[in-house]
Amino acid sequence: MIRSTTIIVVRRDGKTAMAGDGQVSIDDTIVKGTAQKVRTMRDGEVIAGYAGAAADALSLFERLEEKLDEYNGNLPRASVELVKQWRTDKVLRQLEALLLVADEQNIFLISGTGDVIVPDEDLMAIGSGGAYATAAAKALIRNTDMNAREVAETALGIAGEICVFTNDKLTVEELPLPEDEG
Numbered sequence: 001m002i003r004s005t006t007i008i009v010v011r012r013d014g015k016t017a018m019a020g021d022g023q024v025s026i027d028d029t030i031v032k033g034t035a036q037k038v039r040t041m042r043d044g045e046v047i048a049g050y051a052g053a054a055a056d057a058l059s060l061f062e063r064l065e066e067k068l069d070e071y072n073g074n075l076p077r078a079s080v081e082l083v084k085q086w087r088t089d090k091v092l093r094q095l096e097a098l099l100l101v102a103d104e105q106n107i108f109l110i111s112g113t114g115d116v117i118v119p120d121e122d123l124m125a126i127g128s129g130g131a132y133a134t135a136a137a138k139a140l141i142r143n144t145d146m147n148a149r150e151v152a153e154t155a156l157g158i159a160g161e162i163c164v165f166t167n168d169k170l171t172v173e174e175l176p177l178p179e180d181e182g
Helices: 055-070 075-088 130-143 148-162
Strands: 004-013 016-022 022-024 029-032 036-043 046-052 097-101 107-111 122-125 171-175
Touching: 004 046, 004 097, 004 130, 004 148, 016 036, 016 046, 016 097, 016 148, 022 055, 029 148, 036 055, 046 055, 046 122, 046 171, 055 075, 055 097, 075 107, 097 122, 107 122, 122 130, 122 148, 130 148, 148 171
Parallel strands: none
Antiparallel strands: 004 016, 004 122, 016 171, 022 029, 036 046, 046 097, 097 107
């Protein structure tokens, strides 16, 4: 089980927001509170977040960026090709992380076990607080008019109130980027 963080992505009304907390834990000790586990790629066309070992995830981020360049920004194809490489490369197979990636049309969970999972709804969360964030986001989407960013931030805040591996120091990225708006 991947612990030590929570990452959530929400799509609503043409916007996609991904939020991640900043806590880094080793066993039951908090060693950092302000890590940034969510970032944009490909000049803001893709958002990616990770749960798991930071060095492993950063290595996978680099590989995903290479695949995005190789396949001209096609996130579905880049994701599948990354998983194929992750599963067949002896070094990559040892990496312990989950990636949550999104562009304006797609959301994928990518794992080293060969998974490229598309959620049934326009949201998905990973990490130790993922189930809490998912439940909160579903309730917010069904019962409020909050936008994607507000849902992601609020859901992650609720997860942080429950999960000891999730804090309230959030990194949030959105698509389309705010400066892209007229």
